[in-house]
Amino acid sequence: MLRFLCLIAVLMHPLPPPLICIEEPELGLHPDAVGFLADALRSASTRSQVVVTTHSETLVSALSDEPESVVVCERSDDGDTQFRRLQAAQLEKWLAQYRLGELWRMGEISGNRW
Incomplete structure (x- = not known):
């Protein structure tokens, strides 16, 4: 839960850095939280460049509409x-x-x- 909160804090910061890089953000998260994470990544990408690496089929599937x-x-x-x-x-x-x-x-x- 703490990892999820930290990720959300970084991704939802009102003054984000120009580049956010996160390696395998889904690690340690409940599978049901991955969809929320994908939404937060999408939202952050409107304010900052976001680079994410993953081996998560669930996270990749959450981006099927984009x-x-x-x-x-x-x-x-x-x-x-x-x-x-x-x-x-x-x-x-x-x-x-x-x-x-x-x-x-x-x-x-x-x-x-x-």
């Missing part, structure tokens, strides 16, 4: 790191049936899985 806000980071076979912003138009048919997290788990939006 796939352009997700950037997939993966390592190529050559060892290079590549970043790719998701495009809603390319995912439109998929998103009619699945959430972003499900597409990620299925390997449809990359993000190399183990």
